[in-house]
Amino acid sequence: MSQELIDYNIGYLDEQTKRMIxxxxxxxxxxxxxxxxxxxxxxxxxRGWGTGGVQVTAAIIGEDDVLKVIDQGADDTTNxxxxxxxxxxxxxxxxxxxxxxxxxIQTRHRIPETPLSEGQVIxxxxxxxxxxxxxxxxxxxxxxxHALEEYGLMYVKxxxxxxxxxxxxxxxxxxxxxxxxxxMAPSPIPSFDNPKMDGNPALQLFGAGREKRIYAVPPFTxxxxxxxxDFPFEPQRFDDPCALCGSTGVYLDEVIIDDAGASMFxxxxxxxxxxxxxxNEEVFA
Amino acid sequence: MIGQANGSTAxxxxxxxxxxxxxxxAFRAVLDALSHPSLAYHVxxxxxxxxxxxxxxxxxxxxxxxxESSVWLGGPVGDDEAVSSWLSFHTGARRVxxxxxxxxxxxxxxxxxxxxxxxxxxxxxPHRSATxxxxxxxxxxxxxxxxxxxxxxxxxxxxxxxxxxxFADRWSENNRLFPRGVDLVLVDATTVSALPRTTRLSVxxxxxxxx
Amino acid sequence: xxxxxxxxxxxxANAHAxxxxxxxxxxxxxxxxxxxxxxQFGVLVSRVMTEGSLYDPELAARALSQAQGDALEAVTxxxxxRTTLPRFGYSEALDTTGLPPQRRISATFKDxxxxxxxxxxxxxxxxxxxxxxxxxxxLADHTDGDRVSMPRVSDLLGxxxxxxxDAHPDQxxxxxxxxxxxxxxxxxxxxxRLQALARxxxxxxxGLAYSSQRGFGSTHPFAGEIxxxxxxxxxxxxxxxxxVPLGRIEITECxxxxxxxxxxxxxxxxxxxxxxxxxxxxxxxxxxSIVDRALRADEFDERIESPVQDEEFVISHSxxxxxxxxxxxxxxxxxxxxxxxxxxVRRLNREFHERQDHAEPVPSxxxxxxxxxxx
Numbered sequence: 001m002s003q004e005l006i007d008y009n010i011g012y013l014d015e016q017t018k019r020m021i022x023x024x025x026x027x028x029x030x031x032x033x034x035x036x037x038x039x040x041x042x043x044x045x046x047r048g049w050g051t052g053g054v055q056v057t058a059a060i061i062g063e064d065d066v067l068k069v070i071d072q073g074a075d076d077t078t079n080x081x082x083x084x085x086x087x088x089x090x091x092x093x094x095x096x097x098x099x100x101x102x103x104x105i106q107t108r109h110r111i112p113e114t115p116l117s118e119g120q121v122i123x124x125x126x127x128x129x130x131x132x133x134x135x136x137x138x139x140x141x142x143x144x145x146h147a148l149e150e151y152g153l154m155y156v157k158x159x160x161x162x163x164x165x166x167x168x169x170x171x172x173x174x175x176x177x178x179x180x181x182x183x184m185a186p187s188p189i190p191s192f193d194n195p196k197m198d199g200n201p202a203l204q205l206f207g208a209g210r211e212k213r214i215y216a217v218p219p220f221t222x223x224x225x226x227x228x229x230d231f232p233f234e235p236q237r238f239d240d241p242c243a244l245c246g247s248t249g250v251y252l253d254e255v256i257i258d259d260a261g262a263s264m265f266x267x268x269x270x271x272x273x274x275x276x277x278x279x280n281e282e283v284f285a
Numbered sequence: 286m287i288g289q290a291n292g293s294t295a296x297x298x299x300x301x302x303x304x305x306x307x308x309x310x311a312f313r314a315v316l317d318a319l320s321h322p323s324l325a326y327h328v329x330x331x332x333x334x335x336x337x338x339x340x341x342x343x344x345x346x347x348x349x350x351x352x353e354s355s356v357w358l359g360g361p362v363g364d365d366e367a368v369s370s371w372l373s374f375h376t377g378a379r380r381v382x383x384x385x386x387x388x389x390x391x392x393x394x395x396x397x398x399x400x401x402x403x404x405x406x407x408x409x410x411p412h413r414s415a416t417x418x419x420x421x422x423x424x425x426x427x428x429x430x431x432x433x434x435x436x437x438x439x440x441x442x443x444x445x446x447x448x449x450x451x452f453a454d455r456w457s458e459n460n461r462l463f464p465r466g467v468d469l470v471l472v473d474a475t476t477v478s479a480l481p482r483t484t485r486l487s488v489x490x491x492x493x494x495x496x
Numbered sequence: 497x498x499x500x501x502x503x504x505x506x507x508x509a510n511a512h513a514x515x516x517x518x519x520x521x522x523x524x525x526x527x528x529x530x531x532x533x534x535x536q537f538g539v540l541v542s543r544v545m546t547e548g549s550l551y552d553p554e555l556a557a558r559a560l561s562q563a564q565g566d567a568l569e570a571v572t573x574x575x576x577x578r579t580t581l582p583r584f585g586y587s588e589a590l591d592t593t594g595l596p597p598q599r600r601i602s603a604t605f606k607d608x609x610x611x612x613x614x615x616x617x618x619x620x621x622x623x624x625x626x627x628x629x630x631x632x633x634x635l636a637d638h639t640d641g642d643r644v645s646m647p648r649v650s651d652l653l654g655x656x657x658x659x660x661x662d663a664h665p666d667q668x669x670x671x672x673x674x675x676x677x678x679x680x681x682x683x684x685x686x687x688x689r690l691q692a693l694a695r696x697x698x699x700x701x702x703g704l705a706y707s708s709q710r711g712f713g714s715t716h717p718f719a720g721e722i723x724x725x726x727x728x729x730x731x732x733x734x735x736x737x738x739x740v741p742l743g744r745i746e747i748t749e750c751x752x753x754x755x756x757x758x759x760x761x762x763x764x765x766x767x768x769x770x771x772x773x774x775x776x777x778x779x780x781x782x783x784x785s786i787v788d789r790a791l792r793a794d795e796f797d798e799r800i801e802s803p804v805q806d807e808e809f810v811i812s813h814s815x816x817x818x819x820x821x822x823x824x825x826x827x828x829x830x831x832x833x834x835x836x837x838x839x840x841v842r843r844l845n846r847e848f849h850e851r852q853d854h855a856e857p858v859p860s861x862x863x864x865x866x867x868x869x870x871x
Contacts, residue, residue: 010305015308019351022316028412039676047821
């Protein structure tokens with residue numbers, strides 16, 4: 001049997017699907033932090049591998065866009081490479097690894113170190129959009145809690161942490177309150193990145209494909225990480241600079257460098273690290 | 286389906302020349318507008334759209350409406366055969382008679398219905414509310430607002446030539462419903478701007494001699 | 497000096513080349529054709545079509561070949577293609593009473609109008625490895641002549657009002673939602689639930705059905721009728737004003753008949769569970785019908801106490817494309833999150849030892865376990 005070549009639409013998704021996602025996106029922007037249900041489609045990567053982010057990106061991207069994709073802060077991790085290649089193929093877009101050159105940044109688990117600017121869009125891949133899910137497994141119940149703005153469950157959980165450990169034992173996907181109304185899961189970014197969400201000039205879009213939810217934080221919107229007056233939110237910090245570029249105040253990955261378990265700390269944001277290294281070389285050249 | 290042309294077999298005028306690319310560009314303009322209330326963005330048109338609808342609003346309609354959405358047409362566009370058949374042919378959107386059942390309300394500003402009569406969503410599902418696509422071509426009123434809310438860095442002043450004297454009060458009624466409420470997409474011939482339900486407005490007095 | 501790991505792109509290309517090589521097997525042997533897969537792995541192809549929600553045996557066979565026999569991978573392939581297809585409209589409801597069955601059995605009546613017809617089944621085969629046949633199997637002469645009427649068993653019971661009606665009168669008024677096109681939210685309608693179950697994982701539904709039989713949410717099922725056969729799909733084009741046939745598809749239908757002892761509002765009668773799948777998918781259709789009935793617990797004022805009766809639990813976890821993706825996504829790098837945890841665990845660990853070094857003994861319940869910390 002001769003196998004027919006199968007043609008896909010520009011941007012992969014069919015136009016009906018794009019319209020459905022686009023309508024959901026407009027509602028998401030209009031109600032910051034509220035999870036809009038959408039009829040999530042299958043896309044050519046497994047569920048849980050960024051299918052929500054891919055659908056959001058596919059619904060907004062055009063040929064004028066320049067796309068950057070990161071996973072764990074890095075442009076060259078396999079899943080980032082795979083998704084970037086997918087859009088280069090089906091949406092005919094230019095791609096970049098430079099944060100400042102990108103019009104759309106799709107990310108898994110990080111916000112770039114280079115500050116985002118107005119006009120940029122950052123698309124987060126979200127595994128679990130419901131911040132209350134691990135405290136209350138039922139959708140029917142969490143929906144009601146959001147309607148009532150009843151977030152006591154989450155405060156109790158954080159309070160119990162403080163009572164036990166002296167501080168909150170949540171280091172990523174740290175819950176935030178958006179626009180002083182909706183409790184929102186920032187996706188599993190480290191709490192280090194949480195402050196970057198607050199008042200960010202870029203449009204922040206969140207896609208959860210498996211869980212069929214889209215939500216958004218418009219530019220310049222208040223995003224407050226939960227805390228208490230006597231125990232305010234405290235993002236994680238690293239004491240040491242990056243061993244490659246010397247940056248401080250950035251998120252670091254620990255890399256094991258020998259059999260004895262010795263390790264070094266390097267930037268998780270590969271674009272930031274490479275450019276800082278290049279700048280250093282220019283200075284010392 | 287929106288009303289069929291009565292006994293007429295005329296083929297409606299063309300929609301987008303390049304549906305995939307044109308819709309993407311128009312959508313980004315609407316998304317940008319809703320994300321930056323007070324700013325206007327260029328919207329590539331649907332140049333063949335019926336005159337009563339206009340090229341810009343035609344493009345926005347083609348971008349957002351399809352057979353899975355319902356629409357209520359207000360003012361003269363509601364009675365216009367060319368608009369009906371053009372929208373029906375290109376989008377397949379269901380036209381509804383009951384305004385509260387519409388996902389989209391398409392109307393000139395002068396005929397915009399009382400916002401409280403539109404679908405406002407529920408506390409659990411505030412997204413099940415109407416988006417109002419407003420034709421504001423040719424508006425030249427003196428209104429000027431101070432706006433604040435998500436999408437705005439602090440506060441910003443902007444001209445709203447389309448607004449009438451009572452709009453700010455009607456809009457603050459809509460604000461009060463949050464998270465319920467409607468969102469406005471304001472389209473003139475070539476640009477689109479928007480007011481999401483989160484934008485709070487106060488009137489700036491533009492009476493001559495006071496400014 | 498340490499150099500950051502690079503070359504994701506090359507690694508992916510190499511991995512794909514290796515995958516293709518593994519999948520090809522011994523290059524000396526001829527490659528399997530799609531026709532061979534479609535023709536000789538019909539049951540597997542049926543499963544991929546059912547869970548892929550797309551009736552196309554050739555494409556399902558092609559997906560299976562490309563997926564090297566991984567059914568879930570093939571389902572994913574099929575679904576990601578299906579979802580790009582524009583929707584022209586909705587077919588008329590299938591009329592399965594007119595289904596001329598290739599197989600039809602009922603466990604509830606020894607004999608019934610139309611008779612029992614064993615058809616192509618593994619039932620009663622001895623599960624012994626067969627001698628390789630030298631020629632194709634011989635079939636006894638099959639007279640297709642008289643098409644006997646085969647009323648559904650549920651209709652026979654229905655005539656005596658011993659079984660609930662097929663659909664409640666008010667159900668017909670609204671068009672069923674479409675799970676693949678509209679955002680659906682809990683609680684679902686039965687129509688939406690059935691759609692989800694139809695594309696649900698055969699193994700998961702089998703396990704749930706089995707749990708129900710063993711008493712975790714029992715529904716006392718009888719296999720009222722199982723039919724396998726081809727049925728016509730019709731499309732009602734509004735321009736034409738009458739339905740036009742689009743073609744025939746092979747389906748498996750199962751009507752489970754379940755005991756119901758009655759409640760304050762309704763007399764004792766039999767109730768139904770329904771299962772439908774593409775191709776020859778008997779196990780799936782049976783499991784689906786048991787789970788369907790179990791999920792109707794609230795309609796019959798039954799106590800909801802087992803997983804199989806819990807709509808959110810069943811529907812949220814039955815889709816294998818979602819399930820396998822999320823389980824397998826743990827293979828993706830998580831070192832940013834792990835780093836965050838590492839920093840925390842080190843801190844908690846240090847604080848623990850600092851407390852120990854000081855005089856005051858710490859009550860043991862103040863000391864977190866690793867599980868608690870990672871939770």
